[in-house]
Amino acid sequence: MFLNMTPSIINRIAILTSGSDAPGMNACIRAVVRGALYHGIEVMGIRRGYGGLIRGDIFSMTSHSVSNIIQRGGTILKSAHCPEFMTVEGRQKAYEQLMNHGIDALIVIGGNGTFEGALHFYEEFGVPIMGIPGTIDNDLFGTDYTIGYDTAVNTALKAIDRIRDTADSHERIFLIEVMGRDSGYIAVQSGIAGGAEMVVISEDPLSTQELVDTLKQGFNRSKSSSIIIVAEGETKGTAATLADQIRKQVDDKFDMRVTALGHVQRGGTPSAYDRILASRLGLGALEGLLDGTINVMVGIINNQLVYTPLREAIDRSKPIKNELLRMVNILSV
Amino acid sequence: MFLNMTPSIINRIAILTSGSDAPGMNACIRAVVRGALYHGIEVMGIRRGYGGLIRGDIFSMTSHSVSNIIQRGGTILKSAHCPEFMTVEGRQKAYEQLMNHGIDALIVIGGNGTFEGALHFYEEFGVPIMGIPGTIDNDLFGTDYTIGYDTAVNTALKAIDRIRDTADSHERIFLIEVMGRDSGYIAVQSGIAGGAEMVVISEDPLSTQELVDTLKQGFNRSKSSSIIIVAEGETKGTAATLADQIRKQVDDKFDMRVTALGHVQRGGTPSAYDRILASRLGLGALEGLLDGTINVMVGIINNQLVYTPLREAIDRSKPIKNELLRMVNILSV
Amino acid sequence: MFLNMTPSIINRIAILTSGSDAPGMNACIRAVVRGALYHGIEVMGIRRGYGGLIRGDIFSMTSHSVSNIIQRGGTILKSAHCPEFMTVEGRQKAYEQLMNHGIDALIVIGGNGTFEGALHFYEEFGVPIMGIPGTIDNDLFGTDYTIGYDTAVNTALKAIDRIRDTADSHERIFLIEVMGRDSGYIAVQSGIAGGAEMVVISEDPLSTQELVDTLKQGFNRSKSSSIIIVAEGETKGTAATLADQIRKQVDDKFDMRVTALGHVQRGGTPSAYDRILASRLGLGALEGLLDGTINVMVGIINNQLVYTPLREAIDRSKPIKNELLRMVNILSV
Amino acid sequence: MFLNMTPSIINRIAILTSGSDAPGMNACIRAVVRGALYHGIEVMGIRRGYGGLIRGDIFSMTSHSVSNIIQRGGTILKSAHCPEFMTVEGRQKAYEQLMNHGIDALIVIGGNGTFEGALHFYEEFGVPIMGIPGTIDNDLFGTDYTIGYDTAVNTALKAIDRIRDTADSHERIFLIEVMGRDSGYIAVQSGIAGGAEMVVISEDPLSTQELVDTLKQGFNRSKSSSIIIVAEGETKGTAATLADQIRKQVDDKFDMRVTALGHVQRGGTPSAYDRILASRLGLGALEGLLDGTINVMVGIINNQLVYTPLREAIDRSKPIKNELLRMVNILSV
Structure with a gap:
């Protein structure tokens, strides 16, 4: 007791x-x-x-x-x-x-x-x-x-907002890696708040094929840019690996960039x-x-x-x- | 039903x-x-x-x-x-x-x-x-x-943080008026988060005497600056009125300023x-x-x-x- | 020398x-x-x-x-x-x-x-x-x-950006008072950067009539909201006084609000x-x-x-x- | 002409x-x-x-x-x-x-x-x-x-400020990679404004040995954390490569982390x-x-x-x- x-x-x-x-x-x-x-x-x-x-x-x-x-x-x-x-x-x-x-x-x-x-x-x-x-x-x-947690989600969100300016101007796909080793909380909340098209977390794994299909459907609906939030998982670099896998499955019509937010998420007022x-x-x-x-x-x-x-x-x-x-x-x- | x-x-x-x-x-x-x-x-x-x-x-x-x-x-x-x-x-x-x-x-x-x-x-x-x-x-x-609500509290808080820089540098008392006509929610939450010495809301009225006593006690404990958050109440100007009342009850050793945050609190991302x-x-x-x-x-x-x-x-x-x-x-x- | x-x-x-x-x-x-x-x-x-x-x-x-x-x-x-x-x-x-x-x-x-x-x-x-x-x-x-100075202009600007959200949503006129006792620098720079319709400073005085005329012309061109930046001048309250003068010269079709940014402009990172x-x-x-x-x-x-x-x-x-x-x-x- | x-x-x-x-x-x-x-x-x-x-x-x-x-x-x-x-x-x-x-x-x-x-x-x-x-x-x-440029420097600076919270709390060395392909402007200005210990740009190359010596001198003067700003150069990853080189030259007493700010720097108000x-x-x-x-x-x-x-x-x-x-x-x- x-x-x-x-x-x-x-x-x-x-x-x-x-x-x-x-x-x-x-x-x-x-x-x-x-x-x-x-x-x-x-x-x-x-x-x-x-x-x-x-x-x-x-x-x-x-x-x-x-x-x-x-x-x-x-x-x-x-x-x-x-x-x-x-x-x-x-x-x-x-x-x-x-x-x-x-x-x-x-x-x-x-x-x-x-x-x-x-x-x-x-x-x-x-x-x-x-x-x-x-x-x-x-x-x-x-x-x-x-x-x-609330601060980290807001910090990630501000970064997502900034990146969307560029994603939108260049009509690109961005994979943004956020923190959360065993847990997808930051990814899910910053993804919803950031208007992300997809959120990839270990608790709810999506196959590369599902990701590619969803991206293609979006572009068919004339979406011109997409933001995908990726929880970093066990090791940094999850988003970069995922981007490579996607690139292998699609022709090069996707202009795709990767940013890992990193330690920025830990600090701040x-x-x-x-x-x-x-x-x-x-x-x-x-x-x-x-x-x-x-x-x-x-x-x-x-x-x-x-x-x-x-x-x-x-x-x-x-x-x-x-x-x-x-x-x-x-x-x- | x-x-x-x-x-x-x-x-x-x-x-x-x-x-x-x-x-x-x-x-x-x-x-x-x-x-x-x-x-x-x-x-x-x-x-x-x-x-x-x-x-x-x-x-x-x-x-x-x-x-x-x-x-x-x-x-x-x-x-x-x-x-x-x-x-x-x-x-x-x-x-x-x-x-x-x-x-x-x-x-x-x-x-x-x-x-x-x-x-x-x-x-x-x-x-x-x-x-x-x-x-x-x-x-x-x-x-x-x-x-x-959460955005407004954070906006008020950022303003309080800024004002504390000056309050602290000049060893002043600041009365900061925040929004909240019938309700002291913004005042209480931004007051706690902003490290305010006192929060004045209509739900929990403090007499001018209580305010003055608390300010004096603080200065006796060698506090060098104070921030008081005031809910705006029925009409704008609650904080300014309060400041006048306090001034009447103390000698002029308090260097006291008033800021009403106003419509800034409604906007923003x-x-x-x-x-x-x-x-x-x-x-x-x-x-x-x-x-x-x-x-x-x-x-x-x-x-x-x-x-x-x-x-x-x-x-x-x-x-x-x-x-x-x-x-x-x-x-x- | x-x-x-x-x-x-x-x-x-x-x-x-x-x-x-x-x-x-x-x-x-x-x-x-x-x-x-x-x-x-x-x-x-x-x-x-x-x-x-x-x-x-x-x-x-x-x-x-x-x-x-x-x-x-x-x-x-x-x-x-x-x-x-x-x-x-x-x-x-x-x-x-x-x-x-x-x-x-x-x-x-x-x-x-x-x-x-x-x-x-x-x-x-x-x-x-x-x-x-x-x-x-x-x-x-x-x-x-x-x-x-640069920080103060950016602080004023962030406040103007927030207020524009409300001005735009409600189709209102806002008079925003910024600091600058003897000098209109903050007013002019935050006014340009904030997309203000007018900037009122002591160095370049505008008559109330000029202000009213410009506001009316704007609304005739189907502007639905306006932001006017006012340098605080010798004493606080310049914007509130100006708003009263404008109100006397127009019928009440202008929905006009005043905010004085105050000490917020002095602080911050x-x-x-x-x-x-x-x-x-x-x-x-x-x-x-x-x-x-x-x-x-x-x-x-x-x-x-x-x-x-x-x-x-x-x-x-x-x-x-x-x-x-x-x-x-x-x-x- | x-x-x-x-x-x-x-x-x-x-x-x-x-x-x-x-x-x-x-x-x-x-x-x-x-x-x-x-x-x-x-x-x-x-x-x-x-x-x-x-x-x-x-x-x-x-x-x-x-x-x-x-x-x-x-x-x-x-x-x-x-x-x-x-x-x-x-x-x-x-x-x-x-x-x-x-x-x-x-x-x-x-x-x-x-x-x-x-x-x-x-x-x-x-x-x-x-x-x-x-x-x-x-x-x-x-x-x-x-x-x-001014916005990008301020964005990088906000990230540096956040990271310093962690660097300071953990007494770590952080290498922060900022944008600037052919030019070290962002690195130098965000480095000065961020209070960085060193700034590494292609216009003024420092050998790994110089970096290591400076870090050691700092720690001998009882500095407990250090921030090094690195201009990204021709390809992303300059900071990570540099960190590897430093690690090879020192015993593992340096707790060193790398963050590349990436596309965050392009966007924002x-x-x-x-x-x-x-x-x-x-x-x-x-x-x-x-x-x-x-x-x-x-x-x-x-x-x-x-x-x-x-x-x-x-x-x-x-x-x-x-x-x-x-x-x-x-x-x-």
Whole structure:
């Protein structure tokens, strides 16, 4: 069970960001810090994720530490991947640092890998943990939206809008690769919002033949340009590979270009939605901890705060609504 | 009941936008038109709202009519307020135009006033009506979000971010007036996202004394600048009036400025969220009509399509979550 | 003369920002600091303009002090108006602070008022001064562009683009008030770029009758909406006053709205042009000082660095090109 | 000589866009059309560049044809590359179309290739030609700026700003590839404005060793992240190749990522500068033609309209200012 059986008193918490950064992480850190001060709790910041915890890169945070950061992309706490924390020895060192600094509970902002490490940490050392979903991919069970996702979709959308200017002027086909390793959320939402003719995601694979047929039908209906959104998949270059396959199946009458949006999608000023979501999750994480709710990830489901056991958040998947996939086809008529 | 007892066959529908324009209306028109074509239904566009309907300013729409508009603010169908439709004579003329053009059902995109007119029209002439909530104010019951709201909040937020640069550089207090006549949604959400010290809305009135006290406390805690978001209320100028009241109660040590964001908030490229919401509502409106659901407004509640009787959508109000108001106070610590 | 008579050796300089803030000031501070370090010179930062100088609010700056600020609006050195520096006593105190801190020369970023103070300071105490034009108004002689101007024009333009969505959808006339107290630069450039029908500036006054006639001619040519840009003039509210005058002269067939863009125009991430201009001027200011060029403002004329005596920069005016005013009329045909 | 010896009367002109599209082309088309109407001249639009001219894809333009386009990226006249116009036969057909449509002079918006074709056309058939520089690359002699360049630099800059959020959060090195085939303008300006540590362009080649040394020095000075801007050169992928070369020369302590911005740079709403430049050049092109100035490209040098013979515009190159290259090094200290 994730409700703490022995709710020890929490006087001092620590917070870190781990894994890939996402816009809104700073708004979330701010909410945790300000919320803690409001409740009379001390907050320590840990720099560079689990690696910083292991090395004791820990400092005291005040209201001033988080002023004027709500609008900034990235994370003021820095982030890094940390293989050492995947070992028992690494986690042992981390635990000693927590003890040395008198930290009673730990809030981690990140994605699947972050929570996997946190869960081990909890199971081995009993450290009260609260996870906050911070990843542009929106691929976490237990929350309708993750911090950074709305911003990333809007960033991809702005790029699509720009490319459409050229696609339209030159009557070309553009394949645009967006982020989303295991998940087609960014692809589907930016595709619908960008008026794409097709969206290619691993959850709903289209054969090259289907793509070619749809493109040909579009041109027969006198479409003069097309935009196809491709989720990047396991490795970068998915869109380029796909373009090669299409080219092999058609005569060269298609003027086809490929653009991979890349890391641009991770940064930037967070959207209003992401700042509010991050603020709610940050405050919800803190107040959950104070209520003795641990070993969970805080999320928003149907606009309500919900706490999901970390194990479930890690193991279960969140499928894309069929309604959205259906819309792509209907609206590109 | 709003489920049509005698579902007559719908072969041709018409669509209009009415009241103040909102970003995403074009994405919604596109979804209605493309959805109709997908289902083999004819679509007529009506220009300039109810006035255009009365005058017969009606034209046939094709897939091409709505290509390359998903990213545009405003409404390609134009909009206008129409006092004549508030009279029985006006609605009689409108009905004759519908008959003359062989239109079986009418989709209206707008806000409260638009739906009020539509309801009269339905009650008097039995015209099957479907309403779609299009207003930046988000003040409609029956949907968690209205088309244009997310964009307006982000537009207000960008302005707040800009003003904070100056507030911070000059160590000033800024009162920023945002839109939202009967509703503080834009104020609260842009206030949280913008890191405002206070948000003043009619739903949760603060006395001038409370404002002054909070400002003084902030400066005592060595805050060097403050941003206060004010919902415009019944008439423009709410923020300027408030500033005058504050000035009377304090010595002149506050360097205080006022900016009313004004019509800037209505326009602009719609956000990803608004384009997707508009597309879902447009398609949902059309498919609702085809299923015989009439005299309702289509909305999104907990991320599901929901149809609410127009009477309810007009009469009931949608209060702001207390959780959000509480957050403003905690996070400005 | 402004070419140095007694080129004393400069080992330590100080920098401050004064008057209203402008986007790009931070990029300029960065260029001064990095340039100084490159040349082996020490740099002191002075907070809050001349007031900070008088109070000795002075600190040592390193390369790290200016990292990650090039993209930020406002000024990290803060700014303020300082009546005390307008007195001999104030400047006496300021001079003592400079001596106490071993500062050999002073770089000031600001506008007319800033330079006026600097000139007195130079004349009375012989402090080597270098001025850098930082104001969104672009109203300084001795440079084609001032820091912040390009960003402000683009900010005004984005607002105009948004408002046009609504103007077009509702077939309305909008009067949009932009900044520019003594100068119509922002009005003229944002008006041309925004496709405005008319631009009203104090340098080229139009009678109300001329405005009304042009509006009527436009509507006779079946223009359905109009945007008029108004420079704010001596006091805010110029556009609102003008709208009232127009309303008195026409029947009520014009649906006319007014928006004053206000302080939004001062903030925001600086444009590429402003960052490059600020970097060139910052480095040029520093290297000018090291070459013994003092008592001048550095500027860019025909894309070349130029040093203009402060007296000239203050006293002479920079008229708007007639070519631009002519374009407004031709292109709104 | 480019001053027309026999200034025949011009009653009807035609305009086309050719080559790659650039933001601001629409503002330029608008200025040509509105300027022509102002001067009582007829204007024909030619769709899809020289190919459309050969096929007679020509239509009459009115003031309304260009309303509400000043803010749009791309070109409403569409563009395409046209190998057929590179042949005498193709140009013969094009000439016949001009004659059939009674067109007295031709305005072409594009880059080097566009002007090369135009020059042949003039030399063979004596068609009065006026070129307007429209390309994001800014690589044309005879003008300080080309239409689209300022927007492209700002677009690249926004992407760099986003990526810096991640670079900074993860303490990584990013190689960002920007457009600019034969010219490093975009790279140098976006590099300075983006605060890049290095800019790699073909005009000023750096050896891999120099790059590695500079990166190592930066890290020794405790820089924690670096951004390197790379001009794409002859073929895409320059940055990826460079990253591989760097990786071979260093141990794996550099966490290095590559992003190629790609076609995003071509689109988008034009900046204020590009809209004004495009308007000036469009009007200047038209009025130049009416004055009998032909066989030239219109440009802006030192903020003045200048007409340069097409031959010179094509053959001569415009080197990057050394001042800018020097600044990159100094400011990344």
